[in-house]
Structure formats: structure tokens, C-alpha cells
Amino acid sequence: MELSDYIRILRKNWIVIAIIVLVGIGAAAVYSLTRTPLYQSSSEIIVSTQSGSTSTELTQGNTYTQARVNSWVQLASSPKVLDPVIADLGLDTIASELAKRVAVSSPLNTTVVQTTVTDSDPARAADIANAVATSLASAIDEVETLPDAPSPVKVTPISTALPAATASSPNVPLNLALGALVGLALGVAFAVLRTVLDTRIRTSRDVIALTDRPIIGAIPFDAKADERPLIVQADPLNPRSEAFRALRTNLQFLDLEGGHSFVITSSIPGEGKSTTAVNLALALADSGKRVVLIDGDLRKPKVADYLGIEGGVGLTDVLIGRAELTDVLQRWGRRSLYILPAGKVPPNPSELLGSKRMRELLEVFHQDADIVILDAPPLLPVTDAALLAKSTSGAIVVAAAGSTHRGQLAGALDALETVSARVAGIVLSRVPTRGPDAYDYGYGYGYGYGYGAEEAQAAPAARRSTAAEAPAEPVRRRSNAIPPPRDPSV
Template sequence: MDFKQFVGVLRRRWLNVVAIIAVSLSVASLLVFVVATPKYQSKSTVFLSVDVRDTTDAITALYFAQTRAAAYADLASSEELSHRVIDALDLDMTPAQLSSAVSAKVVETTSLIELTVTDTSARDAQTINDVLTDQFTRYISELETPGGSSSGEPSQVTAQVTDKASYQPSQVSPRIALTLVVAGIIGLLLGIALALARELLDRTIRTADHVSEITDAPVLASVGFDNDMGTAPLLTDLGGFAARTEAFRLLRTNLQFIDLDNQPRCLVITSAVPGEGKTMTATNLAVALAQTGRNTLIIDADLRRPRVATTLGLDPAIGLTTALIGRTEIHDAIQVHEPSGLHVLASGAKPPNPTEILQSRITQDLFNRLRASYDIVIIDAPPLLPVADTSVLATLCDGVIVVVRHAATTRDQVAEAVNRITQVGGRLYGVVVNMVAKRAIGSYYYYYYEETAPAGKNSSAGGRRRL
């Protein structure tokens, strides 16, 4: 994956990254502001000096003092010293608890010992450190006095307080700003990792490159997701500059360049699985072709779940099946969608054996007659994977257009659909990617105008046409 692809993944999966960052910051905030107990520190400094009369020179005395300082620093958290502080302040804690709150370190290359006391109260930390420092210097004096404190011998090492216990009102733990920054960075890294993992595991169609991995057939158009699809499904319901209208104009135009030597006159519109929007694509493509003045017919060959007539506001009861069984003449079965001038052959009554009907000789003859009577015939076919109907239709027409749903149809499903078309000797003209999110339109290299004209509402039904 190169940098451009990486950026593309982040653009498509930015919600995942933001969500993980938000979760990380929320957890960190919970720990900082609710779970964690604020801690405060007080510091003091003790200086150890050596009586040079007992040493050979000052350098040796300094080394001796530094050595003693390292040893006495460990005594700062001793149980004996903790007992003395607890007794002096009458603290309600054990020596082990106090020892864990006390730390001491020797300032590098010196004989200074820095004492630190941590507590949940800044004032208590200062008070404890003040008493600790006092007891610490006395404890050193006792240890350095030969024969105990009652002896008259001077001590070899003297402890003096240079910095008294400080009062620091700012908490040292938890460090809110640092914690939130670290949580944000961790969330960012986890979010990017999740985005990359989902991208690698995601097998749905999201870009034109995904289509090209499956077939050499081009992406003929990408139709953006439209919230108005439910109330204005047809191009005749939209303004001339609507994004969906422009998408089908592009599809209509691209059909002219599919085969310059043999312009297609009969097209099957299908999908891999149900719910991809193939009926709306077939219907609107037919409307777009009819609006140019071409003599266009759409046939609802989805004999299992017919929807073309209902979408156009026409009668679905009379159509293909009623004409095939001789209950009505074909010219009486064809209806006209007045707003667009599109001719419509509905499915008619649902048969118990759709595949056998489509395979029959009478159906092939009817399709050949219709193909010869119109400039172009659009056939709305069932999905390829669930049933074999479309494989039959693919052999009766010039070519097939497969509709896939952006971020829903998997590459495996599309690959299997393409394989079924090629197995029967059908020709795949191209792919239409449907319901594309606005931010992903550029992934298919098509750009649409914003709608600037008011939409019309005139999708009423019309009469019928005779052959």
C-alpha cells in the first residue's frame, strides 16, 4: 500500500479513527477525573557535611560524604523512621504505608539528599515532610554519634536542612494534560490500525480499482446516494441539473461508445444479489434514453419480483406473461409512460416456472420482434446469483450491465456474477456503481453538478402503444 492508498483509506475510514480517539480520550478522562485520586508532593533537602579533622583532606571528605549520603537515602523510607513520624503526628497509617509515600535520592555529584513525600493532600504532604526531615536529621546524628546520643564525641557526619518542606498546590498525579495527549496519540494509532484492518478485511466494492480487479469491463457510471429516492425515484421527478439526472446522462452517453461498429440495441440490466438498485437503474436509464427521442422499450423480465410497472405508476397485471400465453396481444400489453414517452412491457402475472418461460422459443421470438421494432430495448432482469433467469436472458441480448451497490456488494459476489455471464457466452458491457456516498464519488472518477433547478412532480401513467 503506497501513501496515496493510505490516505484514501483514512478518507474512507475517518469515522473509525475519530471514534477510537474519542473512546481513548473518554477512558483517559474517566481515569483522570473519576477513578484516579489526585496526589500532591512536598520536597525538602538535607545536606551532609564531614568534619575534615577526621579525614586526610577535603577530597576524601567529599567522597566520604557522598558515600554516606547514598546509604542514608535508603534509610529515609525505613520502618524505624516511619514509626517516629507516625508517633510524632499521630497518623492513622502503618509504617509500610508511610514508607511507600516517602522517597529519597542523592543529588548527583553532591552530598545533598532530596526527600519527597506524596499524599492526597498538599498540606498533609508538607506537614509529614517537615516532621520527616526533622526526624531524619536526628536519626543521622544518632547513628553518627559514637556510643549513642549520650556520648560527648562529635559526629563524623553532620546533617543540616537546606530546603524546608515545600508546599506545592499543583497535583503531580494524575498529570491531566499529559495523560490526555498520550491517550489521544494511542487512540490515533489504534484508529489507524483499525481503519487499515477493516480496509484489508473489507471485500465490498468501494473504488473503481476494486472493479478492475474483477473484470476488464469499465465502470460506466456511478450513481450517488440520494435521500429523495423514496419520494422522487424517477428522472422525470427531478430537475435537469440534479446529480442523479447527470449520472444517468453520463451512463446514456457512455453506452454510445461501448461498441462503435455494432451499437447495442438490447441490454440486460441485472445485479449480483437483490437490493442493489438494478430496477431503478434500468428504469431511469430507459427514461434517459427515451428523453432523447429514441424509441425505447423497457421489459420487466423479473418474473419473480417485478417492480418496473409499479415504479412508473403503470398497471403490472398485463404484460410479458399474459402476451406469451396468448391472453392479450403484445401491442395491447405495451403501455406508455407519458412524462418520458417510454414504452413499458410489464411482467404480467407471476408464473410458477420463470426460468422455463424465459428459455422457451416463443419468448426468444418475441424478444427478436421487439428488438426489431425499437431503437433500444432495456430488460430488467433478476439478480444473477439467486436464480438462473438472467443467464438465459444474457444469451438473447447484445450485452449485460451489472449494477453493484457501493460498500455493500462484495467483490466475490461480483466475480461470481461476471463468471456466470461469461459461462453462457454473454457479454459484459460494464458496471454501474449505485448508492455511492458523496465523499466516495471521486473514487469512480465521475463528478456531478449540484442541483440548481427545481424538481418537477409529474410521473403519472399514460396510455398504450400498438406495434
């Protein structure tokens, strides 16, 4: 992953990271508050030679004491030193336990012995440190004294331990800082792991990493999409409307063979394929194209409900020969848009959509219409869309950002390739307009918001006026499947 990916991960998961950091700080605070405060006091002694008068003898004596200082450090933690301390202070412990609270050290190249005692009582810590220094001085004098000769070393106290004013442990600021750092590390690790394990498609980069099929459209997320599915009709200046017009433009630049008919499908239900099909058809019709929208979802048809037309008779009836195409094909509004609803739900949708009659019907529409749009069922549950895509110019697969999993999209594309159907492109729906993934939405959407109040009201009216005055585009007619457009002024 690149640096931008990590930045996006942090932006996307900053709330979780912040919570984990706060938990780390809280855990450190609880730990600090539940620990018994400990105090440290230190005393120091220096061991020097007391024999010799010349510089050579003094140097030899200093070398001797430095060589012996490590032995005296070890001696300070022995029962020989600590037992007298326990007896003098009346401590309720033994030498081995007291030794755990006594730290004895000597700075490098010196003969200074420092004794540091840690205890929950600051006064007692000071008393023990001073007592250990005194006992150690006596022990050193005893072990260094030779038979029938005085001790060659001299022990001199150089600092006396005093009760500490503040506790040395727990170090609350340090513990809180460590808790924050640990929480931050865990939070970032969780965010990265969560992103790596997340198989949902969120940006165009996820699609590019999965397939070489082009992304021909990105439809922004709209919280009110269910309330106004026909956004191109309801609000032409909405960013979603502009996104469908951009999709319309991209379709016109696709180099496809075999006419211009497209199956709109998805991998699973609920990704927005039907609303994409309807709004794309409206956008194409607004550009002056003669468009046929076929509801090829013979299992859960929605086109008739979205457009508010009668859908009881339609494609099913034509395929089984119960109705003529001219009787069920409906023109919608004043656009050159013709709707073929699904009709009744049949018991054998796949057989009907893959029949010879269906292929002949598509050939008729290819002759009479500029563009044919088919709303088809999802690819993973059923094979209907794959059968239809094989008879058209290509399939447009809709994938919902943040919902569709990479495996689902890959399975849908594999289903199309299995029947040798062409994938015209991928459309990302529900692309977020805010947040770390919003950069994938691109620019250019929302220019309509630059209108003034009067211009915003006038723009739709101007479009309707232009559409009413413009003559209908001539059609290369070889059959009577699509009736000629009526005069919009009638």
C-alpha cells in the first residue's frame, strides 16, 4: 500500500483509533491508581586506601580499592550486611526479602558505593538506606582487615539518605504516555488489519485491482434515493442526475459491435441496477436518442413501478405469443422513450429470455431504436442476465460501493465470461460524497449548484421548451415495432 492508502485508512478509522487510544490511557490510569506508591532514598559511601605515603603507593592503593569495589557491591546484599539492619530497625522481614528492595551500585572507575532503598514509607526507606551504608562500612572493614594488621581501606560516608518528598513509582505521566502510545499502535494495527480483511469494494482502485474492465460511471450516494428513484426527471440539477448524464456520454464513446443494446445487471440484488437502467434511459432520451427500455427482470420487475405505468402485460406476453409488441410497448412522457414492462412473472424466466423469440425481438429493436436498455436480474442468483448479455452489445455491471464484495463482482464477471458475453463496463453506485473514499467520486458533479435561484428554476423549463420545439430524430425503420413519435404539442 502507498502512503495515501495509509492516510485514507487513518481518516476512515480515526474514531476507532481514538477510542482505542482512550482505552489505553484509561487502562494506564487504572493501573497507576491501583499501585501502592513507592519511595526511594539513597546513601553513598566512598572507600579509599589509608596506607602509603608516596604517589606510587597511593596509586597502587587506589587500584586495589577499584578492583575490590565489585566485591563490596555484592557484599551489600548479603545477610552479613542486612541481618544487622533488620535487627537494628526491628523490621519484620528476612535478608532475602529485604535484598529485593535494596539496590547497590558503583559508578564506573570510582570507589563510591551507592545504596538505594525502595519502600512504601519514605521515612523507612531513608532509615534502611542509612543503616545499610553503616552496616556495609563495618562489613568492609571486617573483611579487609588482615590478621595482626590494620585494614588497608577506609570507609567514609559522603551522603546521607533523606525521606523522599514524591513517590518514584508509579510514574503516572509516563504510564499515561505509554498507554497512549500502546493504544495508538493497537488502533493503527486494528485499522490496517480491518482494511486488509475488508473484501468490500469501496473505491475505483478496488475495481481496477480486480478486473481490466473500464469503469464508465460513478453514481454518488443519495440518502433520498428511495424517495425519488427517477432523479433525472425529479431533479435534473442534482449531482446524481449529472452522474447519469456522464454515464450516458461514456456509453456513446464505447466502441462496440452489433448495435447499441446494453444489459444493466449486478452481482446481487439491491445494488441499484434498476434505478440505473431507468435513469440512464431517461438521460439518453433527453439527448434526443430514441430509446427502448425493456424490463428483463422477469422475477422481480420494478421498471413499471418506478415509471408509474401499467405493467400487467408486457415482455412475457410477447414472448409466449399472447400479445403483439405494438400493443404492449408504451411511450413514456414526451421523450422518445419507449417502455416494455415485464408483464406477469412466468414460471420459466430463463427459458423465455434465452429463447429464439427473444433474440428476434432484440433484432427488431436494434433496427428501430438508437439504444436499447435491458434491466436484467442479478448474475449470481440466476443466469438470466448472462443469457441476455450474450444477445446484446454488452453488459453494464453495477457494483455498490461499500456493499458489494470483491468476490461477488468477480463471480458476476466470470458468469458473463462463461457464456462469452461482453462486459461493456462497470458502474459504481452509492459512491460516498464525503469522507476518505469521496476522492473516488471525481470532480465535475454538482455544477448545477452554481445556478442562481432564478436560473435554477428556468433551466428545467428551458429544457422542456427545447425538447418540445426540436423535431424528432429520424429513425431507420425496417419494421413497425416502434410507433412514430407523436407531436409533443398535441
